[in-house]
Amino acid sequence: MDxxxxxxxxxxxxxxxxxxxxxxxxxxxxxPGEVRCLVDAEAHGLAAVDALARLVLTARRHGHRLTFDGAGPELTGLLRLTGLDEIIRRGG
Known part of the structure; x- marks a missing residue:
């Protein structure tokens, strides 16, 4: 694998x-390596927050460096409300 x-x-x-x-x-x-997660701009709600949190945990457990691209304002706002907005800014 490349x-x-x-x-x-x-x-x-x-x-x-x-x-x-x-x-x-x-x-x-x-x-283990770099992983780029493309988030659909229409993603929002707690299902998307849960999915992102699970991806972050899985990536950390397996030695990946995870970054996110494309989160829309609704999802970003919900992540901010839940205190999880750092996962988007830091890239997991």
Missing amino acids: TSQPLVVTLPAAPTREDVARLCAGLAAAP
Whole structure:
């Protein structure tokens, strides 16, 4: 596997449990490295917050450096309200 380019994963607008499980399994199976998560600009609500938090935890457990791109204002605002906005700014 080419590790010179970051692994790219995509968080859909309305992530399901199956989506999150699939994304986390992909992170767990990949060798440690850079991971870029493309967040659908329409993603919002607690399901998206939960999904992002799970991705961060999985990435940390498996030695990845996770960054996020594309979070819209609704999701960013909700992350700020929950105190989790650091995961977007710091990149997991």
